[in-house]
Amino acid sequence: MSATLEHxxxxxxxxxxxxxxKESRELIRSQVRAxxxxxxxxxxxxxIFIVIPVLAVLVLSLTDYSFGDSWSWVGLxxxxxxxxxxxxxxxxxxTVLYAVVVIPISMAxxxxxxxxxxxxxxGLGFFRTAFYIPTVTATVAIATIWLWIYNPGSGLANGFLxxxxxxxxxxxxDPATALPSLMVxxxxxxxxxxxxxxxxALQGVSRDLLESADLDGASRWQKFVNVTLPxxxxxxxxxxxxxxxxxxxxxxxxxxMTRGGxxxxxxxxVLDIYQNAFQDLKLGYxxxxxxxxxxxxxxxxxxxxxxxxxxxxx
Amino acid sequence: xxxATITGPIASQKPSGLxxxxxxxxxxxxxxAVLMITPFLWMVLTAFKNDLEIATFSWLPTELRxxxxxxxxxxxxxxxxxxxxxxxxxxxxxxxxAVCTTAGYALAKLPIRxxxxxLSYFILLLLVPFQIILVPLFLIVKSIPLFGGNNxxxxxxIGWLNSWWGLIxxxxxxxxxxxxxxxxxxxxxxxxxxxxxxxxxxxxGIFWRIMTPLVKPALITICVFQIEAAWNGFLWPxxxxxxxxxxxxxxxxxxxxxxxxxxxxxxxxxxxALATLPMIVMFVFAQKRFVEGMANVGIKG
Numbered sequence: 001m002s003a004t005l006e007h008x009x010x011x012x013x014x015x016x017x018x019x020x021x022k023e024s025r026e027l028i029r030s031q032v033r034a035x036x037x038x039x040x041x042x043x044x045x046x047x048i049f050i051v052i053p054v055l056a057v058l059v060l061s062l063t064d065y066s067f068g069d070s071w072s073w074v075g076l077x078x079x080x081x082x083x084x085x086x087x088x089x090x091x092x093x094x095t096v097l098y099a100v101v102v103i104p105i106s107m108a109x110x111x112x113x114x115x116x117x118x119x120x121x122x123g124l125g126f127f128r129t130a131f132y133i134p135t136v137t138a139t140v141a142i143a144t145i146w147l148w149i150y151n152p153g154s155g156l157a158n159g160f161l162x163x164x165x166x167x168x169x170x171x172x173x174d175p176a177t178a179l180p181s182l183m184v185x186x187x188x189x190x191x192x193x194x195x196x197x198x199x200x201a202l203q204g205v206s207r208d209l210l211e212s213a214d215l216d217g218a219s220r221w222q223k224f225v226n227v228t229l230p231x232x233x234x235x236x237x238x239x240x241x242x243x244x245x246x247x248x249x250x251x252x253x254x255x256x257m258t259r260g261g262x263x264x265x266x267x268x269x270v271l272d273i274y275q276n277a278f279q280d281l282k283l284g285y286x287x288x289x290x291x292x293x294x295x296x297x298x299x300x301x302x303x304x305x306x307x308x309x310x311x312x313x314x
Numbered sequence: 315x316x317x318a319t320i321t322g323p324i325a326s327q328k329p330s331g332l333x334x335x336x337x338x339x340x341x342x343x344x345x346x347a348v349l350m351i352t353p354f355l356w357m358v359l360t361a362f363k364n365d366l367e368i369a370t371f372s373w374l375p376t377e378l379r380x381x382x383x384x385x386x387x388x389x390x391x392x393x394x395x396x397x398x399x400x401x402x403x404x405x406x407x408x409x410x411x412a413v414c415t416t417a418g419y420a421l422a423k424l425p426i427r428x429x430x431x432x433l434s435y436f437i438l439l440l441l442v443p444f445q446i447i448l449v450p451l452f453l454i455v456k457s458i459p460l461f462g463g464n465n466x467x468x469x470x471x472i473g474w475l476n477s478w479w480g481l482i483x484x485x486x487x488x489x490x491x492x493x494x495x496x497x498x499x500x501x502x503x504x505x506x507x508x509x510x511x512x513x514x515x516x517x518x519g520i521f522w523r524i525m526t527p528l529v530k531p532a533l534i535t536i537c538v539f540q541i542e543a544a545w546n547g548f549l550w551p552x553x554x555x556x557x558x559x560x561x562x563x564x565x566x567x568x569x570x571x572x573x574x575x576x577x578x579x580x581x582x583x584x585x586x587a588l589a590t591l592p593m594i595v596m597f598v599f600a601q602k603r604f605v606e607g608m609a610n611v612g613i614k615g
Binding site: 032041048054117134141143149188251255256290 | 489
């Protein structure tokens with residue numbers, strides 16, 4: 001202990017020169033003690049409510065635990081069962097589809113809006129608020145509003161489209177349009193966060209580089225592709241990761257709007273996990289499903305990383 | 315739009331070309347803003363309509379039926395849900411502030427051995443999505459010893475299920491906020507603490523009376539994000555509450571919307587307005603905090 005403390009003691013004592021070393025060592029010791037005391041609630045909390053659960057989910061996935069007293073190890077049995085489970089397969093496919101459609105579209109729109117907002121426009125506060133409001137609003141509230149918008153009889157969606165002579169659509173009730181309808185809401189709601197992050201990053205793009213590109217006669221598009229986009233690369237990656245994690249967690253929207261229906265057209269992973277765990281009480285099985293979700297998220301993040309690297313090397 | 319735009323002689327061309335571009339920009343942005351706001355407008359308009367008006371598509375209600383709000387409150391305990399949400403948001407925020415500012419300060423300013431590794435630990439944890447730990451978290455909360463009829467080993471009862479403890483504590487104090495708090499404290503110079511130490515102020519006094527008042531704006535950032543997260547939470551309360559007396563507003567809304575065939579849309583939209591308004595108001599007033607917080611996490615994090 002004393003060995004590691006020697007260094008800070010010296011530096012702390014140095015400016016005051018004559019300060020007795022013993023006293024400042026005591027001072028350091030009281031700081032260390034205070035540090036651990038102040039840190040302990042957070043360590044305890046994160047240990048109990050995050051670390052243990054993460055480890056537990058791995059262990060649970062190898063059991064057939066279901067709230068009762070008796071349970072047994074089933075090895076990889078849950079995983080084998082999952083790959084024969086049609087509900088799980090549908091959920092996995094739908095979740096991946098949802099992510100693959102929602103992430104690129106919302107990132108592209110958000111970037112375009114952020115670039116627009118970055119042009120020293122008037123009313124920036126108003127636009128920022130408008131685009132961000134869906135993000136601060138509870139997803140359940142968003143879902144109930146859109147449930148009403150998609151109402152086949154008197155909802156806004158059909159009402160609006162009828163102005164242009166389109167026939168009414170059944171939206172959430174129609175297998176062909178149910179998942180796309182949810183994707184629209186997902187894209188719509190997720191724009192705000194991305195726009196604000198992009199906007200902050202755009203303000204950090206080097207003025208010098210942009211100006212020298214001007215002098216070289218670069219067009220706006222060339223400047224955007226060659227200067228702005230590379231400068232945004234780290235932020236793009238951050239937005240991508242948070243979007244991947246966010247889209248794989250989609251639940252509230254589906255739970256309120258479709259419950260996974262019609263059939264399994266909009267069933268997603270978290271909904272399937274929730275129902276397996278808390279309706280069918282198959283906790284081990286749901287845990288195995290969670291582990292697979294973790295792996296798929298990791299694969300997506302890895303793919304995103306590769307994409308980004310390829311981009312930077314171009 | 316090539317070099318011509320920046321050379322002097324032809325500069326007179328620049329405004330007209332630019333102006334059309336700018337007008338187009340405003341038109342596109344305004345259209346976007348309309349797309350963002352219309353659903354909320356539609357929600358408010360619907361909340362004032364009568365049953366006949368919602369049978370077909372229409373924009374405006376013929377009269378403003380304020381009664382709908384009163385009747386909505388009677389058809390479901392929305393006010394109680396609202397109060398519960400408020401209680402959860404306030405409790406969770408207080409808990410988060412207490413746990414995360416202390417930890418963030420310790421990580422930033424006190425000479426703990428391995429504080430770098432501890433910081434990495436919290437950063438790693440902030441990447442763990444809640445959905446991943448759903449199932450075991452439920453089991454842990456169910457087995458909290460000596461609560462809800464549990465014995466000392468956490469067996470026999472329901473622990474923190476269906477309790478305020480369970481609603482508030484597990485989801486509070488997210489590692490994200492410990493990390494944020496740490497970032498704020500790091501930027502304060504050490505000399506202030508050093509001077510207070512020379513004056514004989516204890517370590518906790520330095521934390522509470524000297525350093526924390528200096529990061530007050532940052533704490534507001536943590537507050538708005540935590541309030542938003544707590545207010546909008548749905549899955550966790552859905553899992554652990556079994557009685558109406560503790561259900562938050564989002565859960566109440568979802569229950570009310572459960573049977574699409576029989577939904578009373580004006581009432582549901584009145585309840586939804588109740589659920590969305592507080593956060594919109596908070597955002598409008600604390601917009602700067604939101605924006606700075608997002609930018610901090612996104613760019614530095």
